Amino acid sequence: MxxxxxxxxxxxxxxxxxxxxxxxxxxxxxxxxxxxxxxxxxxxxxxxxxxxxxxxADIWSTRPRLLSRAADLRLRGTHVFSHDSAALEHGIALIGSPDHVHVTRAGITGSRRRDGIAQHGATYDPGETQTIDGLPVLPLARTAIDIAREHGYAAGVVAMDSALRLGASPQQLSALREAMARWPGITSAQAAVDDADPGAETAGESLARALVLSLGIGRPRTQFPVRLEDGSIAWLDMVVGCHAFEFDGRVKLMPASAGGVATTSAEQVVWDEKKRERLIRPLGLGISRIIWTDTTTGVDAARSRLATEYRQTAARLGTRLDSQLEEFAARMEPQRQRRLRATRRVPPLD
Known part of the structure; x- marks a missing residue:
């Protein structure tokens, strides 16, 4: 050629x-x-x-983003990309890969799906739209609310946690929830707003927290710091009372080249986790581990196991943390706040 x-x-x-x-x-x-x-x-x-x-191009992000831009080249009339398509541009976490390109248009009624494009008839403030890598998209908070309305509570919690880490505020989510009180699917979004927390670093951690919340034992404290015997600091995914809940995702074992975060071998990662847990338990904390299937296909069994493990810890250690752990967490709060702000950037397509 x-x-x-x-x-x-x-x-x-x-x-x-x-x-x-x-x-x-x-x-x-x-x-x-x-x-x-x-x-x-x-x-x-x-x-x-x-x-x-x-x-x-990967199937989770890059291909759907290329499809959005292809749709943008063919669509006529005023439109803005929304829902899953906007989430990919912002870097909002999703559960799975989108099966449609999503756009919102103020001039149509209801929603329609045709030729791989989901068109949503809804109002939006043109002054609040953003352009990311050439594509017009709805803002962070609105995108997270729309995902909850479209896909339900679990997807909404994942999206809202991620949006909070990327800069959306709880006030923005709450205001949108009230303004959209009569919109379809808003019930799921309302529940997700209540449970949103920027302390989740991955979609798996968001789903794990939703699972812990369903136990009715209290609201988890996310990204909880403890100083270990060897002088290092461990940031626990969640703590309720004297019990920690840790999410174990495969990304911890996979190298960056395969989409993971591991900087050492899988064997070394597992060994380090074992040593870390051994150092955590003497601090007066019980530990439960949660994996992806616990939050999807194995929810009932996981809920029963986690409730039992929490009760065992409460019977042995009580439900109130040692004052030294609380004092250390208070001193580390500025660092915790920095951890709650995401640093990941969505790479440009070019």
Whole structure:
């Protein structure tokens, strides 16, 4: 293929429109051959992406974001990207990968799904929309509320926790909840606002906290610091009374190249966790461990196990933390607040 012509097509975040292809010197039969051969992948009618770009794109974020931009090139009329599509641009955590591109339009009634696009008829303040990497999106708090309305409480808690870490405020979430009190799906959003907490670093931690909340033993204290015998500081995912709840996700075992956060081998990560737990227990804390399936397919069994483990700790240690642990946590509060602010940036598509 003529490299000069292809270079002229490098626009729209790697997407190729039929108009741009014709302008660059391709004819329609040549475009048809490129599509038929699989070298160009059609994303929407008249919008393509090179096979190499598509195959290198991950299915959780990059592909859905490319699909949003392809939709943006074809949609007519005023629209703003919302729900899952806006969440991906902001870096809001989601449960799973979106199955539709989501847009909100003020000029339609209700919601409709067609050709991979979910169009939501709803009002919004144009002055509050943001442009991220070329795409117009609804703001953080509104996006989190919309996800809860669309997908339910669990997805809403995950989204709201993440939005809070990214800069949304509890006041913004509460104000939107009141302003949208009669909107469809708002009941789930109202419950998620009540339970939102920026102390969750991952979607798994958000779901684990929702599970602990369902035990009725009190509201967990997130990102709770304790000083260990070796002088290091452990930040516990959650503490209720004298019992800690830790979420164990596979990302802790996976290297960054595979989407994880591990900087050592999986074996070393597991060994370090074992040593950490051994140092935590003598501080006067019981510990429960929660995994992903506990929050999805194994909720009932997990709830029963966690309640039993909490009761055993309460019988042995009581429900009130040692004063030294409380005093240390108070001194560490400024550092805790810094931990609650997310630093992850969504990489540009180009």
């Amino acid at each position: 003529d490299d000069t012509r292809l270079l002229r097509l490098k626009r729209h975040h790697g997407l190729i429109t039929i108009a741009a292809a014709l302008e660059a010197g391709f004819d329609r039969r040549e475009v048809a051959r490129l599509v038929a051969s699989g070298r160009w992948i059609p994303l929407r009618r008249g919008v393509y992406v090179e096979k190499e770009i598509w195959e290198a």
